[in-house]
Amino acid sequence: MPAYSGSTSQTQPHTQVVSVPPALTVPVIEADFPRRLHPYWPKLQEKSRSWLREMRLMPPDKVERYADSLCYTDLVAGYYIGAPDELLTAIADLSSWFFAWDDRHDRDSVHGRAAQWRWLCRGLHGALDEPRQYLHHRDPLVAGFADCVRRLYGFLGPSWNARFARHFHPVIEAYDQEFRNRRSGTVPTVEAYVELRRLTFAHWAWIDLLEPTARHELPRVIRKHPAYRDAALATQDFSAWYNDLCSLPKELAGDELHNLGISLIHHEGLTLEQAVREVHRRVTQCVADFLEAEKEVLLLADQLSDGTAEGKKLADTVKSCVFNMRNWFSSVYWFHHESGRYRVDSWDDRSIPPYVTEAALAENELVGEE
Template sequence: MPFQSAGCHPGLPKTREAAWEWAESEGLDLSVPARKKMIRTRPELWISLIFPKASQDHLDLFCQWLFWAFLVDDEFDDGPAGRNPLMCEKAITRLVDVLDGAAPNGPMERALAGLRDRTCPGRSPQWNRQFRRDTAAWLWTYYAEAVERAAGQVPSRSEFAKHRRDSVAMQPFLCLHEITAEIDLPDSARSLPAYIALRNAVTDHSGLCNDICSFEKEAALGYEHNAVRLIQRDRGCTLQEAVDEAGIQLARIAERVQRAEKELIQEIEAAGITGPTRAALERCVQDYRSLVRGDFDYHARAERYTRPDLVELDERDSLSQYFAA
């Protein structure tokens, strides 16, 4: 890992408390297994490692987004909706509609509406377009996976790499980074080839790191949408050989981050970008390094990934009650 840690936000305990209080206030009544899983997941740790210098208010808000996102992830990766395309389509359609301003029904939709209303007003049109695109694209990856499972299909490694860029849900948090960094990139900056490459590399690193660390947990659940599993299937190799290859790929992605940083500085100069836009892009270069490192460190510390022996099979045949209208 070539990037230095920027530390952990000292407000982590307050953020953890605020997240659970928020969940209770939104009616997100987690079952005992779901509560145990969320405690092992430690969303407050990830957000505190990713945003070590955020204000406490931003840290709390972003953690509540992450808490909500992990509930979505567990529902559609592990629950019955991930095996039932019709159930999945209906639920995801509703969430995307609420993201777009529809009236919410049920605790998960109301929680999303509240997060949306605390986050998006006051942001620029270009920021809102990017955040909406990234969040909706992430949500629809669950439907794509449900359909592939039902059809008995497994994506190729190249297909999965493209899919994973959205499914890891890192890109919405790169949008949230702009809030705490007090920047708002114009469309011209978002369109720079090197900025796109940097954003993609940061996201790809998170996706592959997650796959390496969650392989055992997901294997226990019969979950095939994992880069390590796809390497193993493609090469017909042992698990350790697949993990080793994934580790080599992870190092190469870190090199892509560094290369994109250098190319972005060159493009800033070539395009004659100055003033606030230049400062905003330079802030992204600076902060994305510690973001990659924070994500890497989180996966080594959260029991969601370090204790696959604690995984419990989800044998429900309907959505969790907080998804119900």
């Protein structure tokens, strides 16, 4: 049986007709959140393929066969409109790395490779603090992460770099928590999962990247403004929970324990169909929450534009950030229906994606034990 039956069809600006099953349709996104793509996107695809090969994050044959159809570059090219080409490339590589890390996390959890996983986490923490020292690390995931971090640290300066690291260290720790949960068979409660997911999705790191996209670092008073934080949280919760909604069949097939739907089924006694409806309800509420907060953020931007050069720069930066927060909705939405990452019905083995190579992971396991 298909994961989600039926579909509605939509035509996107750079692809063929895309099918959206009714259970996953969010009409307000299709009607009011137009899809945008950074003009550098076609070049980004080419660069991403080269980087994945160079960093050995995917075998060359799998890069050629699957990289474009996974649509990782499409996702990022719709997030960060206005970013310098070099920054967009670094963010795209970080995004591709993140998916590869997520796949490693899954396979290490399934096979109980605890020593390898601990070694990997230590390397990632180190690369976040001293990326240049980890560029030639023997684990491709550590070296690839160090390369992304080094490049990202070149845009706004020490205070932004420190904040990005401060936001990303807990992401690594949250993935480690998920690893331990899976080894012990622990399904988080709904409340615990919501907080954990805000870390494993790296909410605040992706929001941080809106600032170099706008070429200006925002002061803390603006970043901590309730409307700005509400808008940011709404767009990130939408993205994380819509991912949960679309990946639920994939994760059930792979015995995953971390998904909002799985927590609802396990702890709230919902059926699969009820859980899908509840996650969909929360996803839709995120859109409404964003639209409310967006109005206040735009009013804040108007107040900042006080006739001074600095006021105009701050106002323009805030407008750029909230514009791209808005773009997350459409980019995430269409990505999940374009990417081959979620097409479990087409896989030979529904428990493992065809673009993941177990032999390469086993080789990395030996490295981790040295």
